[in-house]
Amino acid sequence: MKTLTFEEKHGIQWTAQNQLDDLGFADGLVLLSRTHEQMQIKTASVAAVLKFKTKNSNPITLDDETLEDVESFTYLGSIIDEQGGSDADVKARIDKAKAALLQLKNIWNSKQLSTNIKVTIFNMNVKAVLLYGAEIWRTTTTTIKKVQALINGCLHKILNIHWPDTISNSLLRERINQLPAEEEIRKRRWKWIGHTLRKSSNCITRQALTWNPEGRLESGRPKNTLRREIKADMERMNNNWKELERIAQDRVGWRMLMSGLCSFAKSNRRKEGRNFK
Structure with a gap:
């Protein structure tokens, strides 16, 4: 699959200086645009599109064929839904x-x-x-x-x-x-976060951890998100992103941090168990 680069600004704002136009993999390509018109321009330039999202009712076409607007699809082994x-x-x-x-x-x-x-x-x-x-x-x-x-x-x-x-x-x-499922998932998550924070600052995966999406929040109580769960764990550890980036460079220190977070979770479970009794 060919990875595209565009001279025009047709992607989403990713960092202060850069936009993200697409995510290319061996057998798939995700195109990213802010508007329906920009997505149509991109779609006309490639052989296949795996993901697009638009509130515009007009369909996306490829070689005069209308592409299906789906509610979910499998990407890199995981299901992405609207x-x-x-x-x-x-x-x-x-x-x-x-x-x-x-x-x-x-x-x-x-x-x-x-x-x-x-x-x-x-x-x-x-x-x-x-x-x-x-x-x-x-x-x-x-x-x-x-x-x-x-x-x-x-x-x-x-x-x-x-x-x-x-x-x-x-x-x-x-x-x-x-381990309990909740603790197992948290341990895997923070192991992955440590691995990601040790990557180059130009790595898209690392940038995604602190990326702030464009657009406005919907009214009402905000949904729980991965970002909010990570933030809650950070508050329990009394750390911020800058401090975590420093600790992540030391693998031993990072494992100690993960151990402390898991110990905190165990302590909470014991307290909840006593309260229940």
Whole structure:
């Protein structure tokens, strides 16, 4: 796929000096424009378009053929939808993880394989599928519950625990060294953030972390976003982006920061548990 550059300013404002026109990959291209007219100019210059967004009712055409305006599509393994959230992607991940779990039914039922081997296979072939792309999910209480419910069900199969036998979720995770879903996702997210902050300041991925989108906020209570979740964690750690960029250069220091954040989450869970009792 050919990556385009435009002399005219037809992209979205990315940094103070630069605009972002497109995202090019081996088998896909995302074109970015602020208006319908600019998008039509770009579309006429390429062989395929994977993503466009416009409030204009006029269709985008390519070689006199109208391109379908879709509500969602799969891009680099993750589902992008017009709502901008992660619900559709989480649902797809859960379905894929369930399919992977069923394909390995003989493994879970095997009496020759140890629990440790089964857990290793689960982590590599089911959990990895479930949490693919979780670093950038906009997590909600509902999302965490759905992901955790699937993981708990898998762990019950691995340990061969069936009704009427019961075991608490905390003891279940402790027996086979599993983190709670919320903590696992947070750990993956901050590992990715550290990796991104160590990249060059010209890297688009790094710029995206602190990028402020154009446009006005809609009225009403703002939706939870990945940016707001990251900001909330930063406030818990009493850090800002500048300080995080400094810490990220030291991998050992960054791992200590992640450990402290996870310890804070554990402490909160214990407090909530005592309050519930």
